[in-house]
Amino acid sequence: MLEIKNLHARIAEDGTEIIRGLNLTVNDGEVAAIMGPNGSGKSTLSYILAGREDYEVTEGDILYNGESILELDPAERAAKGVFLAFQYPVEIPGVATMQFLKVAMNEQRKARGEDELTTPDFMRRVKEAAAELQISPEMLRRPLNVGFSGGEKKRAEILQMALLEPKLCVLDETDSGLDIDALKIVADGVNALRAPDRSVIVITHYQRLLDYIVPDTVHVLYKGQVIKSGDKTLAHELEANGYADIIGAAA
Amino acid sequence: MNIQAGIKLTAAEAALVESYNEQVGELPGDGATLLARDTLLSDLKEAGLPTRRVEAWHYTDLKALLKSVPAFLHGASAQRVEPIVPGSTVLSVVNGKAHTRLLPEGITAKSYADTLLDGSAAAGLVARDADDVIGRINGSFVRDGLIVEIAEGAAFEAPIEIQSVQNCGQVNTRFPVRFGAGAKATVIERHLATGEDAALVTSVTDMRLADDAEVTWIIFQSEGEADTHLAQFKAELGANAKLRLYVINGGGKLVRQEIHIAVAGEGSDLTLRGINLLGGESHTDVTFTVGHDVPHTTSTEVIRNVVLDRARGVFQGQIRVAQDAQKTDAKMSCNTLLLSDDAEFSAKPELEIFADDVQCGHGATVIDIDHTQLFYLMARGVPENKARAMLVNAFVAEIVEELEDETLVEALEGVISDWLEKHA
Numbered sequence A: 001m002l003e004i005k006n007l008h009a010r011i012a013e014d015g016t017e018i019i020r021g022l023n024l025t026v027n028d029g030e031v032a033a034i035m036g037p038n039g040s041g042k043s044t045l046s047y048i049l050a051g052r053e054d055y056e057v058t059e060g061d062i063l064y065n066g067e068s069i070l071e072l073d074p075a076e077r078a079a080k081g082v083f084l085a086f087q088y089p090v091e092i093p094g095v096a097t098m099q100f101l102k103v104a105m106n107e108q109r110k111a112r113g114e115d116e117l118t119t120p121d122f123m124r125r126v127k128e129a130a131a132e133l134q135i136s137p138e139m140l141r142r143p144l145n146v147g148f149s150g151g152e153k154k155r156a157e158i159l160q161m162a163l164l165e166p167k168l169c170v171l172d173e174t175d176s177g178l179d180i181d182a183l184k185i186v187a188d189g190v191n192a193l194r195a196p197d198r199s200v201i202v203i204t205h206y207q208r209l210l211d212y213i214v215p216d217t218v219h220v221l222y223k224g225q226v227i228k229s230g231d232k233t234l235a236h237e238l239e240a241n242g243y244a245d246i247i248g249a250a251a
Numbered sequence B: 001m002n003i004q005a006g007i008k009l010t011a012a013e014a015a016l017v018e019s020y021n022e023q024v025g026e027l028p029g030d031g032a033t034l035l036a037r038d039t040l041l042s043d044l045k046e047a048g049l050p051t052r053r054v055e056a057w058h059y060t061d062l063k064a065l066l067k068s069v070p071a072f073l074h075g076a077s078a079q080r081v082e083p084i085v086p087g088s089t090v091l092s093v094v095n096g097k098a099h100t101r102l103l104p105e106g107i108t109a110k111s112y113a114d115t116l117l118d119g120s121a122a123a124g125l126v127a128r129d130a131d132d133v134i135g136r137i138n139g140s141f142v143r144d145g146l147i148v149e150i151a152e153g154a155a156f157e158a159p160i161e162i163q164s165v166q167n168c169g170q171v172n173t174r175f176p177v178r179f180g181a182g183a184k185a186t187v188i189e190r191h192l193a194t195g196e197d198a199a200l201v202t203s204v205t206d207m208r209l210a211d212d213a214e215v216t217w218i219i220f221q222s223e224g225e226a227d228t229h230l231a232q233f234k235a236e237l238g239a240n241a242k243l244r245l246y247v248i249n250g251g252g253k254l255v256r257q258e259i260h261i262a263v264a265g266e267g268s269d270l271t272l273r274g275i276n277l278l279g280g281e282s283h284t285d286v287t288f289t290v291g292h293d294v295p296h297t298t299s300t301e302v303i304r305n306v307v308l309d310r311a312r313g314v315f316q317g318q319i320r321v322a323q324d325a326q327k328t329d330a331k332m333s334c335n336t337l338l339l340s341d342d343a344e345f346s347a348k349p350e351l352e353i354f355a356d357d358v359q360c361g362h363g364a365t366v367i368d369i370d371h372t373q374l375f376y377l378m379a380r381g382v383p384e385n386k387a388r389a390m391l392v393n394a395f396v397a398e399i400v401e402e403l404e405d406e407t408l409v410e411a412l413e414g415v416i417s418d419w420l421e422k423h424a
């Protein structure tokens, strides 16, 4: 599914290197957790996967299903199945949530050479997915993410993911800002999407989410590199001991 | 009338004078009307069209910008069009001539030409001040328009559309409008051209809201690419009256829309929202003054501009607060999305405050598309140009959404996205 090879990337504006020789492989159907201290480059990595222009890849490559996606813009990557659930979903006043969902779904379908959805079909899909995630119709009538609470924004991200049916889902701290019940709802939403041909990268600071979304692999990111990988027990270890030992061993 | 020797007129000024001399024999009016017209025209001739040295016209040098004046055409052939909001009550002025029809209870409309003929309109044919060139041109040439009265306490299911449509030539109209106490209505004042040849359109709307009236008034201007549109909207608000005024410009080559409001009754409130969609080589000027003359009045003004190509836009906004008008609350902002290096927008906010216990503020910004928002949309699969269009649309749609009435919002958003699709 995904192969990141010796990736170096810097902030385009000032040249600061954030990702410094990162290697990571995620297989088809795998759920990979990425953990790491604040500022280690987790969100930056997720942005680079999604194709944000603010970062410049200077070395290495990102292969998605065997092909480099570095030359693709974010929309092209999305159409190929890459999805990023943002750590901080963006408010867009003046863009109606429903209109946005419809445009996004249909543009992706168009790019893949599929027919656009009919309005009733679209409405039915949104209604069903929203009900699963306990998102009220009232929320869907508001402009995109505007005035949504922290938890509502995160749920709205998962709604988008469910509707867009991506192949590679990157969840950047989707658990932050969620209360216990919402965490469960969101985790159920993610688990429902688990499939042999769909991979998930879960970026999180807490074991709690990983109790619900059980990862196949866990990777520790530090200063722009993966410094340790393991199975789900690695997350328990981190929860118990923090990062100090692993960072010490890597240094 | 004899042209004084020694005053050098521009081509457009000379054409106006000549056109007046040609038309004067057939312009509707009795002796008093004719006298008022003559006075306005001779003032116009004497002062000439304003240049940038006239403060009120500083950003719109009409003398330089108005290059020619199309002739008045008899038998022009524009047709009434469908209203913006389906099901509206439509009053129309087609090729400059008013048509009154069967109207719902609570609203009456009469031809303005009749009041020119019997002389009762003559007293209104005066300029606001020495720089009121729109009042002068319009008052000299006006042929028709509609006198609209909304009865006390009236309320309507559907909006009222006052449609002014022509294809070319000269159109000069007036709309005196009265809202009775407590009346509630949504009115769309629409100006459009259906032809490509040049038109010179002047229009003066003069409106009075009695106490407690609540009016949403939407001016939507979509004249042709060669047209000059000079318009004036004047309103006086009674006690606790509320006027929500939307001004949407999406056409014309040379446009000046003046708005002069007196929030004259205690507790009255003005909400002004302006949307300027500017493209091509057009020049569009929205000049606004509001006078807070009594205590406890409020006004907010938000202007949003999208400027493309080599278009130029102007917003002059003046808030005056009289010495007695304590507790005035007035806020004005003007935000511009400049989408081309050759596009230009000038904003001149002005506060003239003579009272001490007031809250007044203004701000003007020029912005670009928000990159984080653009990335977010693209990350969901929306291609770049479409994502940009969505954000430009959102920038103005945000204001339209304040209207809340779903059919109205939808209709106006449709108008805006059509414009953006065609131009951006």
Ligand SMILES: Nc1ncnc2c1ncn2[C@@H]1O[C@H](COP(=O)(O)OP(=O)(O)OP(=O)(O)O)[C@@H](O)[C@H]1O
Binding pocket: A011, A018, A036, A037, A038, A039, A040, A041, A042, A043, A044, A045, A054, A087
């Ligand atoms: N556009 C940017 N401009 C300036 N600094 C940036 C930018 N993007 C990332 N950084 C810096 O790069 C480093 C990594 O940031 P990143 O957001 O990727 O960390 P993170 O691992 O996601 O942290 P957290 O756990 O707090 O979310 C930080 O020091 C951050 O300040």
Ligand SMILES: [Mg+2]
Binding pocket: A042, A043, A044, A087, A172, A173
């Ligand atoms: Mg982060």
